[in-house]
Amino acid sequence: MKLLFLGPPGAGKGTQAAGVSAHLKVPHISTGDMFRSAIKNATPVGLEAKKYLDAGELVPDSVVIDMVRERLSMPDCANGYLLDGFPRTVEQAIALDEIDAPDIVVDIEVPDERLLSRLTGRRVCGKCQGTFHISQLKDEHACPLCGGALSQRNDDKPETISTRLRAYHEQTEPLIGYYSGLGKLRRVEVNRLRTVDGDSRPEEVFKGILATLE
Numbered sequence: 001m002k003l004l005f006l007g008p009p010g011a012g013k014g015t016q017a018a019g020v021s022a023h024l025k026v027p028h029i030s031t032g033d034m035f036r037s038a039i040k041n042a043t044p045v046g047l048e049a050k051k052y053l054d055a056g057e058l059v060p061d062s063v064v065i066d067m068v069r070e071r072l073s074m075p076d077c078a079n080g081y082l083l084d085g086f087p088r089t090v091e092q093a094i095a096l097d098e099i100d101a102p103d104i105v106v107d108i109e110v111p112d113e114r115l116l117s118r119l120t121g122r123r124v125c126g127k128c129q130g131t132f133h134i135s136q137l138k139d140e141h142a143c144p145l146c147g148g149a150l151s152q153r154n155d156d157k158p159e160t161i162s163t164r165l166r167a168y169h170e171q172t173e174p175l176i177g178y179y180s181g182l183g184k185l186r187r188v189e190v191n192r193l194r195t196v197d198g199d200s201r202p203e204e205v206f207k208g209i210l211a212t213l214e
């Protein structure tokens with residue numbers, strides 16, 4: 001199955017994608033994770049992407065599209081994929097349809113007013129990459145799964161969050177119309193969009209996603 005998750009930053013796409021990709025046995029491909037790892041390893045893509053991630057802005061389409069094209073050509077994607085964080089612009093969605101079109105697009109919806117507290121309270125483990133909210137943690141600095149050091153993502157600071165939410169509403173939200181075939185950006189006859197309420201406990205959201213895939 002070729003699947004992608006849409007939704008604003010903080011909707012829980014990464015958390016849900018980890019569980020759903022394991023369930024469906026398809027690779028979880030997060031462009032945000034790919035950029036963070038490229039930055040850590042100081043690759044040419046990482047050096048170019050860093051300023052955009054730090055500012056909460058989108059990395060230019062050509063850079064992201066080339067990176068995803070290469071990733072989707074790898075053997076583990078032969079039976080499908082779960083894309084998390086791509087596409088984020090109409091240009092990227094058109095490119096993906098040409099590379100290897102998704103069968104289903106899951107839009108995880110969470111109201112803006114809930115996103116700010118989710119994002120400012122998010123902590124990530126540097127060792128196992130687990131993601132937690134401070135409200136779940138006894139110790140804000142230690143991973144409850146592996147004991148690794150927890151930290152806040154640079155772009156989860158309040159000043160960067162508003163730029164990321166603006167980028168989502170202006171550049172990514174139009175994809176809902178693109179994939180439902182109902183908006184101005186209608187490109188296909190089939191409605192590939194499934195909407196899931198992301199404003200509840202992670203286990204409930206997971207069940208909602210599996211139900212919509214059946």
Ligand code: AMP
Pocket residue numbers: 009031032033035052053056057058059060064084085086087088089092155164
């Ligand atoms: P994420 O982890 O999905 O929230 O992504 C973190 C950051 O990586 C974003 O704020 C962008 O700077 C960059 N990024 C990730 N995916 C894309 C994409 N599809 N297009 C452009 N920039 C992206």
